Amino acid sequence: MPEPPLLVTRGIVKDFPGVRALDGVDLEVRPGEVHCLLGQNGAGKSTLVKVLSGAHQPDSGDIVWRDDQTPHLTSPTAALRLGIATIYQELDLVGGLSVAMNIFLGHEQSAFGFTRRGEMNRAARELLRRLGHAEISPAAEVGRLSAAARQIVSMARALSYDARLIVMDEPSAALAHDEVQNLFRVIRQLTAAGVAVIYISHRLEEIREVGDRVTVLKDGRTVAAGLPARTTPTATLVAYMTGRAYEYVFPPRTQPNEGAAEVLRVEGLSLPGVFDDLSFSVRAGEIVGLAGLVGAGRSEILETVYGARRPSAGRVTLDGRAVRTGSVVASVRAGMGLAPEERKSQGLLLLDSVTGNVSLASLRRYSRLGWLDRKRELADARREVRALDIRPDDPRRPIRTLSGGNQQKALLARWLLKSCRLLLLDEPTRGVDVGARAELYALIRRLADSGVGIVLVSSEIPEVLGLADRVLVIREGRVLREDDARELDEHQVLDLVMEGSRR
Amino acid sequence: MYGGESGPEANEVGNMNGPEGVRADPPADAPAPPADEQARVEAAARESTARGRFRLPLLEVRNLGLLGVLVLLILAGSFTKPAEFLTYDNVVVILTLASVSGVITVGMTFVIIGGGIDLSVGAIVALATVWATTQATQLYGTGGVIFCALAVGVGCGLVNGLMIAYGRIVAFIMTIAMLASARGLAINISSGHTQTLNADNQTLVNLGYKDNFLFGRIPPLVIMFAAVVVVGWVVLNRTTFGRRTFAIGGNQEAARLAGLNVRMHTLLLYVLSGLCCGVASLMLIVLTASGTSANGNLYELDAIAAVIIGGTLLSGGRGTLVGSVLGVLVFTTINDIFTLNNLTTATQQVAKGVIIVIAVLVQRLVAERRAGADPV
Amino acid sequence: MYGGESGPEANEVGNMNGPEGVRADPPADAPAPPADEQARVEAAARESTARGRFRLPLLEVRNLGLLGVLVLLILAGSFTKPAEFLTYDNVVVILTLASVSGVITVGMTFVIIGGGIDLSVGAIVALATVWATTQATQLYGTGGVIFCALAVGVGCGLVNGLMIAYGRIVAFIMTIAMLASARGLAINISSGHTQTLNADNQTLVNLGYKDNFLFGRIPPLVIMFAAVVVVGWVVLNRTTFGRRTFAIGGNQEAARLAGLNVRMHTLLLYVLSGLCCGVASLMLIVLTASGTSANGNLYELDAIAAVIIGGTLLSGGRGTLVGSVLGVLVFTTINDIFTLNNLTTATQQVAKGVIIVIAVLVQRLVAERRAGADPV
Amino acid sequence: EPESKDAGTAAATGANAAPGKRVTIGFAGPQADHGWLNAINENAKKEAGKYSDVDLKITEGSNDAAQQASQIQTLINQKVGVLIILPADGKQMTPTGRKAMTAGIPVINLDRVFDTPQAYRTWIGGDNYGMGLNAGNYIAKRLNGKGTVVELAGIDTLPLTQDRTRGFDDALKNYPQIKKVGRAAAEFNVQTGQARMAELLQAHPKFDALWNHDDDQGIGALQAIKQAGRSDFFMVGGAGSKSAMDSIKKDDSVLKATVLYPPTMAASAVRVARLLGQGKAMGDLAEQEIPTSMTLFSAVVTKENVDTYLPLAFE
Ligand SMILES: Nc1ncnc2c1ncn2[C@@H]1O[C@H](COP(=O)(O)OP(=O)(O)OP(=O)(O)O)[C@@H](O)[C@H]1O
Numbered sequence A: 001m002p003e004p005p006l007l008v009t010r011g012i013v014k015d016f017p018g019v020r021a022l023d024g025v026d027l028e029v030r031p032g033e034v035h036c037l038l039g040q041n042g043a044g045k046s047t048l049v050k051v052l053s054g055a056h057q058p059d060s061g062d063i064v065w066r067d068d069q070t071p072h073l074t075s076p077t078a079a080l081r082l083g084i085a086t087i088y089q090e091l092d093l094v095g096g097l098s099v100a101m102n103i104f105l106g107h108e109q110s111a112f113g114f115t116r117r118g119e120m121n122r123a124a125r126e127l128l129r130r131l132g133h134a135e136i137s138p139a140a141e142v143g144r145l146s147a148a149a150r151q152i153v154s155m156a157r158a159l160s161y162d163a164r165l166i167v168m169d170e171p172s173a174a175l176a177h178d179e180v181q182n183l184f185r186v187i188r189q190l191t192a193a194g195v196a197v198i199y200i201s202h203r204l205e206e207i208r209e210v211g212d213r214v215t216v217l218k219d220g221r222t223v224a225a226g227l228p229a230r231t232t233p234t235a236t237l238v239a240y241m242t243g244r245a246y247e248y249v250f251p252p253r254t255q256p257n258e259g260a261a262e263v264l265r266v267e268g269l270s271l272p273g274v275f276d277d278l279s280f281s282v283r284a285g286e287i288v289g290l291a292g293l294v295g296a297g298r299s300e301i302l303e304t305v306y307g308a309r310r311p312s313a314g315r316v317t318l319d320g321r322a323v324r325t326g327s328v329v330a331s332v333r334a335g336m337g338l339a340p341e342e343r344k345s346q347g348l349l350l351l352d353s354v355t356g357n358v359s360l361a362s363l364r365r366y367s368r369l370g371w372l373d374r375k376r377e378l379a380d381a382r383r384e385v386r387a388l389d390i391r392p393d394d395p396r397r398p399i400r401t402l403s404g405g406n407q408q409k410a411l412l413a414r415w416l417l418k419s420c421r422l423l424l425l426d427e428p429t430r431g432v433d434v435g436a437r438a439e440l441y442a443l444i445r446r447l448a449d450s451g452v453g454i455v456l457v458s459s460e461i462p463e464v465l466g467l468a469d470r471v472l473v474i475r476e477g478r479v480l481r482e483d484d485a486r487e488l489d490e491h492q493v494l495d496l497v498m499e500g501s502r503r
Numbered sequence B, C: 001m002y003g004g005e006s007g008p009e010a011n012e013v014g015n016m017n018g019p020e021g022v023r024a025d026p027p028a029d030a031p032a033p034p035a036d037e038q039a040r041v042e043a044a045a046r047e048s049t050a051r052g053r054f055r056l057p058l059l060e061v062r063n064l065g066l067l068g069v070l071v072l073l074i075l076a077g078s079f080t081k082p083a084e085f086l087t088y089d090n091v092v093v094i095l096t097l098a099s100v101s102g103v104i105t106v107g108m109t110f111v112i113i114g115g116g117i118d119l120s121v122g123a124i125v126a127l128a129t130v131w132a133t134t135q136a137t138q139l140y141g142t143g144g145v146i147f148c149a150l151a152v153g154v155g156c157g158l159v160n161g162l163m164i165a166y167g168r169i170v171a172f173i174m175t176i177a178m179l180a181s182a183r184g185l186a187i188n189i190s191s192g193h194t195q196t197l198n199a200d201n202q203t204l205v206n207l208g209y210k211d212n213f214l215f216g217r218i219p220p221l222v223i224m225f226a227a228v229v230v231v232g233w234v235v236l237n238r239t240t241f242g243r244r245t246f247a248i249g250g251n252q253e254a255a256r257l258a259g260l261n262v263r264m265h266t267l268l269l270y271v272l273s274g275l276c277c278g279v280a281s282l283m284l285i286v287l288t289a290s291g292t293s294a295n296g297n298l299y300e301l302d303a304i305a306a307v308i309i310g311g312t313l314l315s316g317g318r319g320t321l322v323g324s325v326l327g328v329l330v331f332t333t334i335n336d337i338f339t340l341n342n343l344t345t346a347t348q349q350v351a352k353g354v355i356i357v358i359a360v361l362v363q364r365l366v367a368e369r370r371a372g373a374d375p376v
Numbered sequence D: 001e002p003e004s005k006d007a008g009t010a011a012a013t014g015a016n017a018a019p020g021k022r023v024t025i026g027f028a029g030p031q032a033d034h035g036w037l038n039a040i041n042e043n044a045k046k047e048a049g050k051y052s053d054v055d056l057k058i059t060e061g062s063n064d065a066a067q068q069a070s071q072i073q074t075l076i077n078q079k080v081g082v083l084i085i086l087p088a089d090g091k092q093m094t095p096t097g098r099k100a101m102t103a104g105i106p107v108i109n110l111d112r113v114f115d116t117p118q119a120y121r122t123w124i125g126g127d128n129y130g131m132g133l134n135a136g137n138y139i140a141k142r143l144n145g146k147g148t149v150v151e152l153a154g155i156d157t158l159p160l161t162q163d164r165t166r167g168f169d170d171a172l173k174n175y176p177q178i179k180k181v182g183r184a185a186a187e188f189n190v191q192t193g194q195a196r197m198a199e200l201l202q203a204h205p206k207f208d209a210l211w212n213h214d215d216d217q218g219i220g221a222l223q224a225i226k227q228a229g230r231s232d233f234f235m236v237g238g239a240g241s242k243s244a245m246d247s248i249k250k251d252d253s254v255l256k257a258t259v260l261y262p263p264t265m266a267a268s269a270v271r272v273a274r275l276l277g278q279g280k281a282m283g284d285l286a287e288q289e290i291p292t293s294m295t296l297f298s299a300v301v302t303k304e305n306v307d308t309y310l311p312l313a314f315e
């Protein structure tokens, strides 16, 4: 006999201007379970999260919380008071405050309004230790932490509430393999104590590993509820999400053309403290993957090649011509493109439309004596939106109203549109759903086939191995091994990159 | 969801069979989409077209509110001074006065949309009027005066731009420094005197007289203003320069990583603002036949206020030029009505504050009536 | 600025401030590349502790630069006027003058860190001095004057706060409206006259005289200023209110999601600023034994400039009170040196602009010398 | 010899002109952001330059009460012998003036008057009320006691503006058939002079006379009048600038007269300060002591007498 459910929602509807984000969500979460939410980009997962956290008010539908038929969910404070804590998809931390202050923001430990810093630091240290990161100082300024460390702070904050339900919206997107394991350990501790977790991720293998039951959303409504997480076949899950059976495959590699010209040559590139004397090259039509753990410095390599960081030494050559280092303008002119890692801060023009975001790097193309050909711009943007299956498919929509995964796709479209000679892709599939991922892989391969050189950074080692032709395994800013992707397997790579930490 | 997404596969109706509702069977092949889904997508599509229709070429929804405020003011003016307010002569006065601050506001709109701020506009205007009316400059005739005014504007803008874009000095501080220096220099050059135009340089002054109105009706200053607005509008909305301005103001790092030359562009924005100040200073010379270091006092606040009330975000990345122009017209009209009604300074100021607040509220009301427009 | 539109991302990128968000160079102090995330986080943690060591209790790294500028100014003053500059009397002059703008700047620092702006401070000061010195108020004696000044400040701040936080009017516009209205009201109440303190209310005035200096040496105004700074510092850095101010200014959406009452907090920030204006107006009454609507002119720009040069982000979320106070001292000292050296207005202004620019550059130099501090 | 062609002030004569004990004179005024105030500074400097025994320390500079108080305090700290103060606001600067007097430094209060005679040794200034009165009377006479007038005032919050208006109104009270139909404040500024005048002209399509408080803002006002193509009234200015007097002399505009408010008062102040510092008396007076107040006469300058006053006009 199962326990009475902790949370039940029935027929939740949420409209945004022009879009119905939720259109009848039924969900049932039991105490002590890990309930996974699955759904394509834009299916409504994050919107549901925000309804549950009190950040959005639903237009209709019922929520039952424990025995309460009409729980007071009118604000984030109210939800927290009820015992619902949330880790949001977009990290919502305050850069200017310390780790401890962020963790306890809104429920500070205080006496007569004075913060009790000692106590908070102690409590924060304890939480961070529980998360396996005792080394993060509670006094450190959050703005200076890496994305991964910030994600951990976010989790510590959710833990800091004595919550009965913790909602986690893609918490693993910014985490590497071993970090995710750490996270799972904490989740198991929580559920053992009777806390329920709603877990969202686009990585099915995570769901299998940590989940108990799965609810699938599609187009804002529940299409399947309470599926067993471990036993439901992948094909079934994917079919619920996408409406069709899906092959999760990497596109076939074309026969490597040994004679193809070198697009990129990097020689002796150094960025003090990150990498030193780095050399590699990319041929036309080739996809070169950089494998390594989070923090290995792969983003820095891309950014330095791209001119966004100024190297202390080294040469970058594109199509045989030297590119001025330390200048993005020069690199872009020479034919490079970079899809950066951090969507919101480095990529998106949140106030602009999808079109404006997609065309940003190619404005020159639509310019006649400075005049902007908006018709052609819109047409091209529409084409890219279709090609990448960005939803909603109206390129005039403000990009901030798109779901996280669709925003990511729009960023990729920016560089697909700008026919580059060399594309640097930093975590291009972060937050992208299973179906779209396969399409993206195909697209990247097609690009390569058209002669573009591609450098791919991904924290998902199978992705690097499956998509790239050649892989550079990076640790501590050094190339440990360079090999044909088919010569490597996941364990080999993991062993290589982890060695350092086991020293 | 919103259009397009209604492929044939969009038909999984989630019927949950109670808490145990496990539906492990994969969905059957896709039949026609269910009626409600179809309807939903269509409704959404209709709505978006509808919104598209409201967006006139020049006027955005958010501007309608401000237009409403202007209409209310015009009604107020006509009501309190029926014989004087809506006369040709008075409209000319309003538009002429609006021209000077209007031109400055155009430049300011660019700077603010591009993520900056320019507190030095008033001081640059002062310096330009002074430098252009020195005896030495006037020796070169009207051409010399015009050239000098524009050159001073552009020069000051260039210094601002260089220090902000390449010297990485916060715009607020750099332009406040320019404010102090330019005004100081203006006092220095003019020794604090009001410099009048020589008899030889009356061409400029004549532009202010009725005999030189176009078609006998339209003051050249108003034409200049209109021209600046039109050019500004085109540049902002129809050129890559304008588009880049929005991008840089919206997310500077993203713009940089997309390959935009952020520094050069920022530099140009301040040069543009300086150029507008140069033009405005010429207009002031036309109007007052003189140059003085006291000119342009507090123009910076007026211009910024007009820009902001016009719906531009102070943090950049979003805004409209039409809104700014409406903002200028609102402020100028308020002043005109005050003077026509012989209000004391005190009453004027209190009323001004209240009217500004009401204007913003009316504006938001209108905006929120309109489907889903964002609050100001 | 405030008003929900400038979401979290705007702050992170540091929009307003020209392209200094651009970080083309690697952080100079980056540690050796760590083996994995754990190590990296450790390194980050270590780094921050190391930096923590530099962080004296009150003074942050970024303030050192400004302190350097102040020292340079003091050297310049001592060098040009060895006999007059570093005398007890002159230091009293500088500190007394700094007190008035300093107190206002404390309030402004809170508002700006909290993501807002207050352009009405000068006008509120004017209104408070006027209202507190009317015949009617003075009937209640010194206590009545003090109460009235503070009440007017708080009241105006309350109106600002209500309209901004709950009426969702952009802070820039609301406070500019308040500027106009408060000054208008001040003129109205005083009929434009300067109102002097009655013979009965000389207690306040006496505070300005040497006989009433503490220990015969320290002017009460300077003590008040110091007290306001200390209280402000404690509130900003040691209370939940202060920490939440950073949160709301840094990432308003995050603050809301963390369950903070963003509106109420915003309201309180403007009330606080109003209260500081009330205190400053009392100080002005002490100094001038009178109240007039012309008081506090352009104080807003001075205060904002001091806050920004003190290292606070105009977009909010980051800043130090000590920096603001140093900023005020720098500006006051500059003025004093000008006065001592008999510089003309023109020269003063030009020099002021140049000094501001140099100050910012020196500041950045110092900051960049110091471990990886952010550019100003 | 302090013979002056350039300064435009009458020459100092007699034994008093001979060099004597060194006097350091401190001078503090508001920000010299407009013609008249600028002329004040120039007059003071020029006059001081004429005397080998005078050291002038000028702190020009601020319209802000607290700021100006500190500037004066600085001068007190420097132990100047005599202080000349043109306060941004007389009442506000009263405590500061008293401080100086208490410190034993005689204060010459220029133009905007302190609240109490305790705060100054001698006051020298123009006659603001008289200015308004004389302007009103002149206009009334020229209108033969009948007609409508408009007033373009300076800064409404300054007592001197209020006094000028009061004098003007008082003069008009004697002529029941003259009506003041419009008034605006133009902030002593060319540009606002043009703007407010342009608007006033719209508000009053017909009137007979205009009094403008300040010749500097008058430059803008005159332009507005020309731009509107109006000549149905005459205008009387204030202060006595060179451009106004030139215009009166040429008689090429509606400006027919201006009422003096001579900035030479600053030169006189320097002279008096020097005498105070040296403990001397004023030449043409019988007394040993310098008087406690001197109000300058606000003469009406018209085409007829303009040549007399032109040398005193300021740029
Ligand atoms: N503020 C908003 N205004 C308008 N539309 C919105 C807004 N927020 C979300 N939407 C829309 O609601 C739908 C659901 O978005 P949501 O973010 O919940 O998707 P998601 O399932 O979390 O996707 P992802 O996996 O990409 O994160 C999308 O179509 C999105 O465009």
Ligand SMILES: Nc1ncnc2c1ncn2[C@@H]1O[C@H](COP(=O)(O)OP(=O)(O)OP(=O)(O)O)[C@@H](O)[C@H]1O
Binding pocket: A143, A144, A145, A146, A147, A273, A274, A292, A293, A294, A295, A296, A297, A298, A299, A300, A341, A459, C027, C030, C033, C034, C040, C043
């Ligand atoms: N905020 C920061 N301040 C200083 N150094 C940082 C910061 N963030 C990252 N680093 C440094 O950058 C280096 C690499 O970090 P980064 O996260 O870019 O690596 P990565 O290999 O790209 O991993 P991933 O992209 O998967 O997160 C590390 O040496 C780290 O110390």
Ligand SMILES: O[C@@H]1[C@@H](O)[C@H](O)OC[C@H]1O
Binding pocket: D034, D036, D037, D111, D154, D160, D188, D213, D214, D215, D238, D239, D261
């Ligand atoms: O503008 C002048 C004013 O400042 C002075 O005090 O009196 C004469 C005026 O013209």
Ligand SMILES: [Mg+2]
Binding pocket: A045, A046, A047, A089, A169, A403, A404, A405
């Ligand atoms: Mg999401």
Ligand SMILES: [Mg+2]
Binding pocket: A295, A298, A299, A300, A341, A426
């Ligand atoms: Mg990375």
